[in-house]
Amino acid sequence: MEKQSKKEKKSVVKIFVEELSRSSFVFILLAIFSGLVIGGVLAAATTEDVYEAFRSSFGEGILESLNLIWETYSSLFTGSFGKPAKMVTALFSGDRDLIREAYKPFLESLVTSTPYIFTGVAIALGFQAGVFNIGAEGQLFMGSIMSAWAGFTFKGLPPIIHVPLALGIGFLAGALWGFIPGWLKAKTGAHEVINTIMMNYIAFNLTEFLIGGPMQDPVDSFKTPLIEESAKLPRLFADPLRFNVGFFIAIGVAVLTWYLLYKTTWGFEVRSVGLNPDASRYAGINATMITIASLALSGAFSGLGGASIMLGVTFRQTQSLSTGYGFDAIAVALLAKNHPIGVILSAMLFGFMRHGSRLMQLKTGIPIDIISILQGLIIFFLAAPAIIRTFYRLKEPKKEFEE
Amino acid sequence: MANQRNQLIKKKVKPQEPGATRRIVMGAVILLFGVFIWFAFSRNIGADTETIFVLTPGGGAETVPDVQFNTLRGLNIFAGICAALGAYQIAVGFKKYTNVILAVAGGILTISFLAWGAGGGSINVGGMLRVMILRSVPITLGALAGVLSERAGVVNLAIEGMMISGALVAAIVGSIAGLWVGMLAAIVAGGLTAILHAILSIKYRIDQTISGTIINITSIGLTSYLVTKILQNRDLHYLNDSGFFQPIHLPVLSKIPFIGPILFSHNIYIYFMYILIILLSVILFYTRWGLRLRSVGEHPKAADTLGVNVFRMRYVAVILSGMMAGFAGSFFVLGSIGYFEQQMTAGRGFISLAAMIFGKWTPIGSFGASLLFGFAEALATNLSILKFPIPAELLLTLPYVITMVVLAGVVGRSRGPAAAGIPYEKESLH
């Protein structure tokens, strides 16, 4: 009897470990971990102090590297989250200012994550429909500048009208920017990758033109005028916290997209066309319409992302330099395996990293571009599952359909 | 058997005519060019205005007399030519040469545009053409890289990333070890990056678009990171100061009036470009290696059954493609300003792909297409200086808009290598 129960116990644990090794969640964690390791090595390899330390002795060099890596990632953490100890004590103290200061990193990271959620959902939707939308950046720009226009042009409107109006215009601008490559792909077969990239550059230049010309502020050159107060997205806390309802709108969009994709007939069609446009056509689905609509909606969501930045944070268009959101969003979507709810999580990961990297750069001098490298590495590991699988000795995933 | 053959019903084969619709549409477009010239340009120019086309580009070359003409008369002539061509196309059609005629009409439209804009003044056409050649270099080289890869069946979207990696490596190594070593290092860097793309897309059979994008993201991130690190530290600034190749005026050729300075008075990148275009054309279509490469991109299974090593062929093609892209990237630094700037490639890697498609996956065709893009770039920068009535930023979108128009197939659907983009799997033949 005893022997039997021991055997059972063992197998339960074994089963658990096996299931874990098969789970894609663990897989994602390992991909992230591997990326962080390589990123850390890169950071160490390009820092002067490390070389100096190596010159003294090997041991010191290693110590210095580890020190640097620790500093880098810990400042990344505190920059994105905050200091946990501080956050707890502040809560208990009840002092408003203390609380604000302690939770600032966390809340600011949420603000940074918001556009990632929008654009991540946009690109995930595109992928599910079988289109590769690299134009999220340009669509974001159009959403940004047009919502700015709506923000400063209409005066005297109550916020309850002005905010949705400005958001709506941003939505439509992005939709247009996605519609054009979508239509071109559907009608002429032109590859959307190149076309969306071209639309990006057109958007950048167009924005540059607008802020230097027709939309220029009469006083401050090369900026648009500040948007009206009534167009600003309501903030939840007092300054300097910038956390606003945009975050919740983003979550809403992600949930809505999840519902559309998996629970509605439209989503069924989108996924069908993405997986097999020929069979979809044979079954009666209008693949052309789906392609166009998906790219347009994808563009619209990106545009909304741009609008959320404009109406929630920046309030005026001051530049036409790439924000990087559109490209990072590709990583966000891939990391989440194109699942809208997963996108929320991966968007927050990237948003937190992005925000935290500022502190990291301040403290260690490591340029924030390392985040792009990390992203590239993470997608690399995700895209080449075989590499991770062999390295960490994982098993093949299950062969059934999960929603 | 034989007499049964004779009883075969003779099928009335109706003549195959290329789409009448297309013929008319193209003709209408060309006609429209003519109408546009008259409507927008002729009518807005005074009868006395004269335009001067300066044909002598700078650069210490032989002077060629300027071309001066009455703007209105010139514009009307141009409009007339376009209208005539358009009418002929609608009625009869140029068939095989339709695309060429369209290009000619486009050229006339452009000349008219210049004539109009420079009305009352002068414009250095020679200079613009010279800049066009210069600007077309990275696009041509990038397109050649694309041809190498796609002809073997592997879509290479990572040309942009390989270019920028090449540029940075050229800058850093060039600063340390001189221009030639820098160039070589860039080629190597491109090749190494390509190995990554090759492994991902050939061995692991990852979607080639995703694989290419990964490399782009990582390359752009990595190069920005490194150059920021360098710029942060004053002591390291010497690492981003390679200088650039000086122009070489070819002995006899550069003295040819008008053409000489435009084609033969550049730095060695341009000459390399000429050589590579010819070399690649010959290799692709006249050698055994080229035949096998193309077979692998059209029908890898067929090649496999005949003993051609599909995987090795593709690896080699992709690596060569990367090397070419790295070489193209080095031009941005060593053939131009002499140091590295963040995101200095500005999408040329993607425009190269459009040039490749436009050029029907041939080296010479790609060169022709890149000249078009190069001209658009030259035009944009030139015109903003000249105070043309259209704002500079909008003109800068010209290359991108043209790319989209080209891809939309205004110039006819082109067909790429049949197996491009499809990972090859060794499986049963049934």
Next chain:
Amino acid sequence: MAPILELQGITKRFPGVLANDHIDLKLNQGEILALLGENGAGKSTLMNILYGLYSPDEGTIKKNGEVIEINRPQDAIDAGIGMVHQHFMLVPVFTVTENVMLGNEYLRSLGFLDKQKAADRVREISDQFNLNIDPDALIEDLPVGLQQRVEIIKLLFRNAEILIMDEPSAVLTPQEVDELFKIMHNLVEQGKSIIFITHKLKEVLECSDRIMVIRAGKVVGEALPEKASTNKLAAMMVGRQVELKVKKKLAKPGDVVLEVKNLTIVNKNRKIEVDNVSFDVRAGEVLGIAGVQGNGQTELVRCLTGLMKAESGEVKILGEETTNHTPREIIESGVAHIPEDRQKDGLILPYPVKDNLVLCTYYLKPFAKNFILQPDVINKNAKELVEDFDIRTPGITAFTSGLSGGNQQKVIVAREFSRPIDLLIASQPTRGLDVGSIEYIHGRMIAKRDEGTAILLVSTELDEVMQLADRIAVMFRGEIIAVVDAAIATKEELGLLMAGIKTEVGKKKPKKTTVREIVT
């Protein structure tokens, strides 16, 4: 004298299946050996091993008595073994010469191709064996029969002594098949040896010197054509007494369901694919469209199902005009469609089985209400259909890609049959399937016919058409050149029609054979 080729104990395992089970095979010089077996029996695997595309797990290959190693196609080529594949391995945009010399190029100095010398050699071979091929022609311009000859030239160019021909008659008219057999005999007379893979019994009897039958990975018998009969061979192939005749009652055709009048279809390059075609299909009858692949059948079906535009003419279903309607409108008119290419056009392989089963109906009540999918209804429907049609699947949520070909086809059939239909358009419904699945699907189709559905069957397998159809229309070069009564038409007459030769059908006295070949 030792046989020119000998395979001993060849064994090959794939995950879950033993494709070749200790197979022994001898090929003598100057002989045509037929390898007979149904789809999935293991003959292709065996030949792929011989050609170096697979490695055997066990067993040896001997040439002229000596053991040789074949690890890749080049080894096979070096050993004088060549293969003419069922699906041609030709690059459409290359010329004949380029295709022939690929991999064994004639060179001038520095790796430059000697195109002239190669072209001359191609012409030489073509003349020697009466193949009639122009070295400079582009493959995509050549008709299928000639393309096959290019494949043969490829082998002869490399001095192949042993030729493996894989289902060579699949794409030929009966007359072209006769020509092929002539060429094969010619080759053998000039010293070559041939292994001829097929599942067609009659051809084997006509053309081979010896027959080997394979079933489920094992050799189950040898026969000499003079002494064998189709029945015996069929039994060996399948392993049991075979239904040699589909039990079907006489058709009772009702009203016209599908009416096609003067339909002309033109492709992208303005080439006429379907030329002024007219026919009817009535309720309760099967109209079979016979013809060699490439004579317009594919385009006809695509037009009828809404995927291709008609240039002129009209299509009516139950009296309502449906010309150029969208696929969905046509489906809603009561039309079901089993597409030619089940994996590309019929199923979304990454979808679970339950979703593929509602691929045409997901948006209708009760599967969806107000655009929202009803999972309970979808699941229930899936469970019922899986049981009803005996679809072998791990579950309704299993990915469709994991099912066998036959079961995948059953998913399509189940889906199409599960809604009320007036017209079924079936294109190559049993291509590549095992005999069991073929019997099942044929049975279901006849049952549907007896329920009153009109069926348009398009198939390049003449036997299938002759088995199932009540009337047969023959398509040649885009035209329907004859519509005949299936009961009186003979295979020879149909073959002539398929080659474009108008003959009187029924003039010859119909043979009193009641035993038809099993469906191949």
